[in-house]
Amino acid sequence: MTALLNVNQALANLSGLANTDVTVEGILHFEFEDVGIYHWPKSERFPNYGSGIWLSVGMGSFNFDVEICRQLNGKRVVVEGLILKPDAHFGGCGHMNMWPAELIARTLSKVNE
Structure with a gap:
């Protein structure tokens, strides 16, 4: 596991973190x-x-369990994955590139908690 970041930290360092886990x-x-x-x-x-990161899944075996994600909506979570800069x-990124x-x-x- 990489060092835990909050969303603002990840975004502030996006140029250095892009394309990394x-x-x-x-x-x-x-x-x-x-x-x-x-x-x-x-x-x-x-x-x-400005303090949000769009979440998606790749082509691998992991996919969102819709029911679990609905239950976690509005809750604190930890997400591990590959961070990308906008094209x-x-x-x-994401819907309407927002x-x-x-x-x-x-x-x-x-x-x-």
């Missing part, structure tokens, strides 16, 4: 057109999607 902690959003991990605590978030032609980065998730687990 990261471990990020934050709040899961698992809703229609809003599948991402957002900075926690909420009081330190930037406006709109230069789009300027953002997120500043994408995380291709390999694992997703709830934080035990």
Whole structure:
């Protein structure tokens, strides 16, 4: 496991972290057109999607268990995976290119508070 980062730390260091494995902690959003991990605590978030990372899965065997992700929606989670910068032609990631980065998730687990 790589060093645990919060969302804002991952985004602040995106140029150096891009195309590497990261471990990020934050709040899961698992809703229609809003599948991402957002900075926690909420009081330190930037406006709109500035403190969010779009979550996706690759072509491997891991896939989101929809029911479990619905149960974890709004909860603190840790996600491990490959972090990517936006494609230069789009300027953002995810639905409508609104997120500043994408995380291709390999694992997703709830934080035990």
